[in-house]
Amino acid sequence: MARTAPGGDAVTAPALAEQLGPRATRQVRIVSAVCLVVLVGGAVLAVRRLSERGQFDPVLWEPLTRVAVLRFLLGGLVNTLLAGVLGIGLALTWGMLLALGRLSRRRAVRWLVGGYVEVFRSIPLVLLIAFCALGLPIYGIGLGPLGALVVGLGAYNGAVLAEIFRAGVLSLDRGQSEAAAALGLGYWSALFRVVLPQALRRMVPAITSQLVTLMKDTSLGTVAAYEELLRRGRIAGESGYNLLQALFVVAVVYVAMNFTLSRLAARFDRGRSPVNDPEVQAALSAAGGLQRSRRPPQGRRS
Amino acid sequence: MRVLVDNLGAYVGGLGTTAALTVLSFALAMAVGVVIAGFRVSPVVPLRFVGALYVETIRNTPLLVLLFLFVFGLTKLGVLYGYFTSAVLVLGGYTGALVAETVRSGINTVEPGQAEAGRALGLTFPEVLLRLVLPQALRRVVAPLGGLFVALIKNSALASFVSVVDLNSVAEAVTNRTGRPLQAFGIAGVAYVLLAVPSGLGVGWLERRLAVTR
Numbered sequence: 001m002a003r004t005a006p007g008g009d010a011v012t013a014p015a016l017a018e019q020l021g022p023r024a025t026r027q028v029r030i031v032s033a034v035c036l037v038v039l040v041g042g043a044v045l046a047v048r049r050l051s052e053r054g055q056f057d058p059v060l061w062e063p064l065t066r067v068a069v070l071r072f073l074l075g076g077l078v079n080t081l082l083a084g085v086l087g088i089g090l091a092l093t094w095g096m097l098l099a100l101g102r103l104s105r106r107r108a109v110r111w112l113v114g115g116y117v118e119v120f121r122s123i124p125l126v127l128l129i130a131f132c133a134l135g136l137p138i139y140g141i142g143l144g145p146l147g148a149l150v151v152g153l154g155a156y157n158g159a160v161l162a163e164i165f166r167a168g169v170l171s172l173d174r175g176q177s178e179a180a181a182a183l184g185l186g187y188w189s190a191l192f193r194v195v196l197p198q199a200l201r202r203m204v205p206a207i208t209s210q211l212v213t214l215m216k217d218t219s220l221g222t223v224a225a226y227e228e229l230l231r232r233g234r235i236a237g238e239s240g241y242n243l244l245q246a247l248f249v250v251a252v253v254y255v256a257m258n259f260t261l262s263r264l265a266a267r268f269d270r271g272r273s274p275v276n277d278p279e280v281q282a283a284l285s286a287a288g289g290l291q292r293s294r295r296p297p298q299g300r301r302s
Numbered sequence: 303m304r305v306l307v308d309n310l311g312a313y314v315g316g317l318g319t320t321a322a323l324t325v326l327s328f329a330l331a332m333a334v335g336v337v338i339a340g341f342r343v344s345p346v347v348p349l350r351f352v353g354a355l356y357v358e359t360i361r362n363t364p365l366l367v368l369l370f371l372f373v374f375g376l377t378k379l380g381v382l383y384g385y386f387t388s389a390v391l392v393l394g395g396y397t398g399a400l401v402a403e404t405v406r407s408g409i410n411t412v413e414p415g416q417a418e419a420g421r422a423l424g425l426t427f428p429e430v431l432l433r434l435v436l437p438q439a440l441r442r443v444v445a446p447l448g449g450l451f452v453a454l455i456k457n458s459a460l461a462s463f464v465s466v467v468d469l470n471s472v473a474e475a476v477t478n479r480t481g482r483p484l485q486a487f488g489i490a491g492v493a494y495v496l497l498a499v500p501s502g503l504g505v506g507w508l509e510r511r512l513a514v515t516r
Contacts, residue, residue, distance in 0.1 A: 028345045035348040036348045118495075119491070122498035123491040123495065130487070131483060134483060251368075
């Protein structure tokens with residue numbers, strides 16, 4: 001997975017990489033200079049527009065440095081992380097159970113679980129969270145804001161992760177489970193001791209990218225009136241009359257959080273990039289492709 | 303059943319809005335994505351920087367934060383669009399970043415010999431990219447692009463946060479009116495599935511049609 005630092009040395013596509021001759025070098029320099037002028041000009045215009053509208057007025061930024069406001073926002077970040085961690089725990093557990101169900105030897109179980117996975121993957125997460133938050137209490141099931149968010153995240157991401165887990169298992173060479181059977185391992189011990197450890201390792205990039213998506217989706221907790229970072233940012237911005245500034249700060253925090261997470265995941269996964277593996281590719285596309293994948297799988301060579 | 307019959311008009315309207323949101327934003331996303339992918343593979347460093355900055359920022363920010371920044375934030379700068387237009391612009395811009403990464407990964411799979419042949423024929427960089435590499439790259443990433451389309455159907459539900467009356471907001475409104483959330487949300491869920499399943503089938507068909515057999 002070719003990942004590049006923002007603005008860092010992007011790996012130019014191999015198809016287009018070339019040693020530039022003297023004339024092409026000159027042309028590229030001229031085009032670069034022109035682009036630079038246009039970009040800097042655009043940035044200057046944007047900043048001027050912002051300052052004309054008084055958006056850099058210290059009055060608008062000062063509230064965001066007050067201890068009480070910072071505490072309030074930090075509490076929001078803690079709530080976001082809490083919902084994220086609980087959601088990840090639930091989604092991984094539920095996803096594993098569903099994947100086992102989809103790989104079950106009983107047809108009824110496979111069909112039932114397959115139906116769940118297909119349906120929950122195709123409906124929007126907001127709809128689920130809204131149902132948990134607004135709908136379930138009418139039936140006497142009050143989950144509370146955090147509960148509604150976590151259950152929604154778990155129900156949806158469990159279905160998505162189940163497909164990833166299943167694709168990992170299907171991508172594994174049949175010989176592995178045959179060898180396990182030949183050694184006298186039963187179905188379950190072959191699955192848990194031979195197949196799953198290898199399958200999961202292959203799927204680490206897909207799993208982590210889905211989990212980063214889950215962290216971003218905690219911002220949907222606002223439907224359930226859960227006071228995560230975004231909701232608290234809006235509250236702070238509306239009460240301080242500096243919504244643009246408050247939302248900007250919130251966005252910066254999200255970018256920092258998710259960028260760190262994906263960096264950590266990439267580091268954790270360094271040296272392996274099974275998503276390029278043609279077998280994994282085939283299994284993924286058989287499983288209907290990765291939905292909402294942050295890092296789209298590399299295109300296949302045909 | 304009564305819930306459906308009584309609110310059929312609202313649901314059909316919501317379905318239409320969701321479909322329109324998805325199709326329009328996807329068209330925008332494809333345009334944005336191809337341009338940004340072109341930036342990221344070009345030899346011009348400032349353009350590469352802009353491309354990378356765009357992709358990394360957009361895909362690390364929750365869609366809802368982008369939507370609020372655009373709708374509530376930019377009004378302070380005197381940039382005013384209708385809610386529907388704003389939703390299309392934000393959904394398209396967001397998905398555009400994902401499309402850009404997908405297209406770039408497709409470009410990376412095109413054999414270097416192709417571009418070399420183009421250069422040997424005297425084509426310039428834009429010509430090599432637009433007429434040689436992109437047509438081959440795009441048909442190799444039909445499946446992941448289709449996945450993004452289906453994801454966009456679901457993401458379009460966030461438009462209900464900025465007063466666009468799509469399927470999701472119809473479900474909430476019907477819940478409030480009838481007090482039957484299971485039916486109200488269930489119908490909306492079925493409607494989303496009805497949009498997603500044919501899209502998935504269509505993508506599969508397109509993939510088979512465009513596949514190059516070697």
